[in-house]
Amino acid sequence: MRDVSKTIWDVIVVGGGNAGLCAAIEAAEAGAKVLILEVAPKPYRGGNSRHTRNFRCMHQGPLSVLTGDYDPDEYYDDLLRVTGGKTDETLARLAINTSESCLPWMEAHGVRFQPSLSGTLSLSRTNAFFLGGGKALVNAYYNTCADLGVEAVYEAEVTHISLEDGAFTGLEAIINGETYDIEGRALVLASGGFQGDLDWLADAWGPAARNFLIRGTPYNRGVVLRDMLDQGAVSVGDPTQCHAVAIDGRAPKFDGGIVTRLDCVPFSVVVNKDGERFYDEGEDVWPKRYAIWGRLVAAQPDQVAYSIIDAKSAELFMPSVFPPETADTIEGLGQKLGISGTKLRETVEAFSAACADGDFTPTELDGLATNGITPAKTNWARPITEPPFYGYSLRPGVTFTYLGLKVDQTARVAGPDGDLLNVWAAGEIMAGSILGQGYLAGFGMTIGTVFGRIAGQEAAKHVG
Amino acid sequence: MLDNPSTTATAEARRQIEICNACRYCEGYCAVFPAMTRQRAFADGDMTQLANLCHNCRGCYYACQYTEPHEFAVNLPAALAEARQDSWDRFAWPGVFAGMFQRRAGAMIAVLIAAIALLFGMALWLQPESGEGFYAYLSHGIMVALFTPAFLFPVLALAIGVRRYWNEVGGEPVHFADLRQAGIDAASLRNLSGGQAGACNFEAEDRFTNARKHAHQAVMWGFLLCFGSTTSATIMHYFLDWSAPYGPLTPPKLLGVPGGILMTIGAGYLAWVKTKADPSLGAKAFGGEVAFTLLLGAVGATGLALYAATGTGAVPALLAIHLGCVLAFFLTTPYSKMAHGAYRFAALVREAQIKRQSRGGTES
Numbered sequence: 001m002r003d004v005s006k007t008i009w010d011v012i013v014v015g016g017g018n019a020g021l022c023a024a025i026e027a028a029e030a031g032a033k034v035l036i037l038e039v040a041p042k043p044y045r046g047g048n049s050r051h052t053r054n055f056r057c058m059h060q061g062p063l064s065v066l067t068g069d070y071d072p073d074e075y076y077d078d079l080l081r082v083t084g085g086k087t088d089e090t091l092a093r094l095a096i097n098t099s100e101s102c103l104p105w106m107e108a109h110g111v112r113f114q115p116s117l118s119g120t121l122s123l124s125r126t127n128a129f130f131l132g133g134g135k136a137l138v139n140a141y142y143n144t145c146a147d148l149g150v151e152a153v154y155e156a157e158v159t160h161i162s163l164e165d166g167a168f169t170g171l172e173a174i175i176n177g178e179t180y181d182i183e184g185r186a187l188v189l190a191s192g193g194f195q196g197d198l199d200w201l202a203d204a205w206g207p208a209a210r211n212f213l214i215r216g217t218p219y220n221r222g223v224v225l226r227d228m229l230d231q232g233a234v235s236v237g238d239p240t241q242c243h244a245v246a247i248d249g250r251a252p253k254f255d256g257g258i259v260t261r262l263d264c265v266p267f268s269v270v271v272n273k274d275g276e277r278f279y280d281e282g283e284d285v286w287p288k289r290y291a292i293w294g295r296l297v298a299a300q301p302d303q304v305a306y307s308i309i310d311a312k313s314a315e316l317f318m319p320s321v322f323p324p325e326t327a328d329t330i331e332g333l334g335q336k337l338g339i340s341g342t343k344l345r346e347t348v349e350a351f352s353a354a355c356a357d358g359d360f361t362p363t364e365l366d367g368l369a370t371n372g373i374t375p376a377k378t379n380w381a382r383p384i385t386e387p388p389f390y391g392y393s394l395r396p397g398v399t400f401t402y403l404g405l406k407v408d409q410t411a412r413v414a415g416p417d418g419d420l421l422n423v424w425a426a427g428e429i430m431a432g433s434i435l436g437q438g439y440l441a442g443f444g445m446t447i448g449t450v451f452g453r454i455a456g457q458e459a460a461k462h463v464g
Numbered sequence: 465m466l467d468n469p470s471t472t473a474t475a476e477a478r479r480q481i482e483i484c485n486a487c488r489y490c491e492g493y494c495a496v497f498p499a500m501t502r503q504r505a506f507a508d509g510d511m512t513q514l515a516n517l518c519h520n521c522r523g524c525y526y527a528c529q530y531t532e533p534h535e536f537a538v539n540l541p542a543a544l545a546e547a548r549q550d551s552w553d554r555f556a557w558p559g560v561f562a563g564m565f566q567r568r569a570g571a572m573i574a575v576l577i578a579a580i581a582l583l584f585g586m587a588l589w590l591q592p593e594s595g596e597g598f599y600a601y602l603s604h605g606i607m608v609a610l611f612t613p614a615f616l617f618p619v620l621a622l623a624i625g626v627r628r629y630w631n632e633v634g635g636e637p638v639h640f641a642d643l644r645q646a647g648i649d650a651a652s653l654r655n656l657s658g659g660q661a662g663a664c665n666f667e668a669e670d671r672f673t674n675a676r677k678h679a680h681q682a683v684m685w686g687f688l689l690c691f692g693s694t695t696s697a698t699i700m701h702y703f704l705d706w707s708a709p710y711g712p713l714t715p716p717k718l719l720g721v722p723g724g725i726l727m728t729i730g731a732g733y734l735a736w737v738k739t740k741a742d743p744s745l746g747a748k749a750f751g752g753e754v755a756f757t758l759l760l761g762a763v764g765a766t767g768l769a770l771y772a773a774t775g776t777g778a779v780p781a782l783l784a785i786h787l788g789c790v791l792a793f794f795l796t797t798p799y800s801k802m803a804h805g806a807y808r809f810a811a812l813v814r815e816a817q818i819k820r821q822s823r824g825g826t827e828s
């Protein structure tokens with residue numbers, strides 16, 4: 001590797017995920033000399049973006065693989081619904097309105113799309129799926145960067161940003177175990193959230209957070225975010241919150257990604273480690289409920305729960321990556337799961353007895369509800385009686401954190417005394433500026449692409 | 465072990481396919497993923513079918529977020545390649561030759577040398593009294609006596625192999641529509657085209673190029689042209705009473721010369737890109753595969769050289785070398801990488817069949 005500290009860079013990009021790569025491409029195309037510093041080794045470059053599958057895109061009429069149309073107001077309404085109004089309308093509308101022109105831009109820079117994946121037909125109008133998923137997108141962008149002469153250094157952790165009088169002058173990075181001071185004229189921060197730092201997560205959420213699984217990269221530890229906040233950068237987003245969904249309890253601690261999702265909950269009874277039910281499993285269709293289940297499980301003892309189905313439901317959902325525990329009796333299943341078999345049998349029997357006759361329709365709310373138990377199950381309630389019985393453990397899996405840097409419409413970072421002169425931010429590190437809570441599938445990549453591109457253009461314009 | 469498909473290679477491929485089936489990000493690259501999503505559990509025969517459907521385009525490897533050092537250690541192109549090669553060993557008839565040339569360059573070269581030596585010997589000791597062109601060195605009768613069984617035996621062996629394949633994957637009676645669809649897929653190498661990417665990953669890592677596909681098209685179509693050349697000569701000899709040597713504007717030459725050129729260049733190009741690609745994404749059979757590819761190139765190149773040398777003193781030696789290459793190619797076919805053509809075609813037919821049945825159509 002050549003010594004990157006010997007050059008004064010026009011634009012330094014911290015973090016080589018979707019947002020950072022979009023910024024680097026825009027800046028390099030505008031003629032800037034660009035350096036990307038990425039903490040992960042090459043196989044793990046691309047952070048959480050490696051794990052994504054689609055991006056949500058506004059469009060007036062069919063566009064590439066997207067069917068029908070998805071107008072800005074419908075998009076905005078969808079967003080408001082999940083954030084409960086905690087949304088910055090100006091920035092959100094900017095992201096939405098720009099998303100349409102991003103799709104052809106992405107294609108022009110090597111990204112390929114595919115029709116929506118099997119089992120996700122409901123998203124074929126709103127979300128454009130990447131051929132091969134996010135890692136293929138990341139590869140395409142790194143290749144584009146290489147063709148544009150952008151220098152990318154792996155295993156390079158940025159530890160400190162030097163700010164003087166509201167302006168960035170250089171930064172400190174550890175590369176191959178050695179500390180370097182690297183000078184640059186403009187800075188783009190795209191290093192994601194802090195969910196990889198379990199201590200920070202535990203400070204924010206409480207000790208239970210140590211039992212959470214992290215769905216994405218272990219490298220987003222918020223080092224740069226904290227450094228910036230310590231220097232007075234304005235923060236947005238609730239520092240105590242993270243987006244967590246219920247995933248397979250046997251998933252790896254980090255980087256389990258999409259395959260650890262479990263879609264069986266609506267067809268199951270869910271108990272905690274004491275064998276007790278705690279919430280309506282059939283409240284709504286799974287895509288609308290998997291996020292609240294992250295919190296529900298987080299609130300249970302040891303942050304674990306168990307989803308139990310019988311033979312009738314075994315094929316109603318996407319296959320799981322780990323096979324379920326299987327037994328011919330509920331008691332035996334309880335033992336295999338490591339909870340009291342007797343208690344589990346009592347709970348399941350009480351549940352089954354409370355189920356009524358009626359038509360079961362797995363694909364929509366069918367109103368097939370229990371009678372006389374608390375909590376009730378309000379849809380898809382069928383007795384769990386037909387062996388073999390299957391059980392999955394559930395744990396909270398963190399997708400991202402909300403705390404971030406405050407930016408304006410040009411992606412410029414707000415400092416203690418007004419906007420910083422030459423610092424921009426894009427992607428998860430500033431997503432809190434738009435989303436105060438909740439999450440809309442595919443919006444993370446939209447924020448990263450839109451604001452990454454803006455940040456790159458603005459940074460290049462600044463160094464002119 | 466040969467009659468038990470639950471080999472470690474199949475088991476490892478199944479482990480990975482189950483991860484993919486929970487993920488499905490790679491659905492757009494090839495037919496393997498849509499075929500996979502039709503099922504939740506994969507019997508040995510299902511794995512054999514998926515393995516032979518995979519064209520090793522490598523798109524799914526470079527796109528995978530679970531490749532090593534990730535603990536899931538997904539490397540689907542390699543896992544399917546191993547399972548595929550094991551399956552060919554299982555299907556080989558007679559079984560003693562299983563895997564003999566597929567993985568071993570040395571065995572391939574030994575057969576080649578023996579075949580060339582045999583033809584030199586025949587040209588020396590069995591030279592006919594009279595004859596025109598090649599037949600001045602090796603009589604027509606001797607050529608027929610040697611090459612008829614050397615051609616028919618591999619055809620029979622492969623036919624038995626494909627039958628075994630068909631049984632293992634649970635194939636059903638074939639409709640014309642299945643053959644037509646498979647023919648289109650094979651002719652266009654659709655599964656080497658990366659879906660919307662329009663190309664595959666090979667010698668340029670995660671960048672998409674068509675080098676391997678184009679090289680393969682040259683070899684495959686070159687081979688078919690050469691095959692057409694020989695067939696036309698046979699017809700002319702036996703049915704039109706028109707025997708060799710044939711002039712430049714006759715069917716054997718019009719087909720054979722471009723065929724030989726395509727095959728030679730294509731094989732050289734295929735072998736060259738293979739040296740640039742990452743060997744850990746294919747089967748552990750590099751030597752045997754390269755030897756096979758180069759043998760094909762040698763068949764084409766020596767054929768062209770023989771034609772170019774017409775009327776010179778080099779003909780007898782070149783004739784022995786060319787026919788030696790052809791003989792070695794034929795004899796090793798059922799047990800070398802060449803068998804892939806037959807098994808892959810069978811896999812494409814089976815895939816077309818399943819898709820037709822799932823559409824509920826029975827029209828031809």
Ligand SMILES: Cc1cc2nc3c(=O)[nH]c(=O)nc-3n(C[C@H](O)[C@H](O)[C@H](O)COP(=O)(O)OP(=O)(O)OC[C@H]3O[C@@H](n4cnc5c(N)ncnc54)[C@H](O)[C@@H]3O)c2cc1C
Binds near residue numbers: 442
């Ligand atoms: C399993 C999963 C699936 C998802 N699916 C989708 C989806 O389908 N659609 C969607 O829109 N969103 C999805 N998301 C959310 C999406 O991943 C993020 O919104 C998006 O990737 C954020 O992009 P980014 O560039 O800001 O961050 P990242 O892609 O995480 O990139 C940040 C980069 O910064 C590097 N870095 C961190 N700290 C430092 C440092 N100190 N020095 C140098 N480099 C550093 C990291 O290594 C990383 O490469 C998913 C998330 C997960 C976990």
Ligand code: HEM
Binds near residue numbers: 520757760
């Ligand atoms: C049914 C038609 C065929 C199909 C679908 C097919 C498919 C393929 C595929 C997918 C590969 C690359 C993957 C791999 O290495 O396994 C390949 C390799 C190859 N094929 Fe074919 N093929 C067909 C017929 C032929 C024919 C007729 C020939 C020539 C006689 C041929 C010669 C080769 C060669 C030389 C290689 C390279 C081997 C290597 O690099 O290891 N193929 N084929």
Ligand code: SF4
Binds near residue numbers: 133483525
């Ligand atoms: S190869 Fe990897 S990314 Fe592709 S479907 Fe399989 S697990 Fe998913």
Ligand code: SF4
Binds near residue numbers: 496518522524544
């Ligand atoms: S290597 Fe290519 S053909 Fe084989 S499974 Fe992967 S994407 Fe499909």
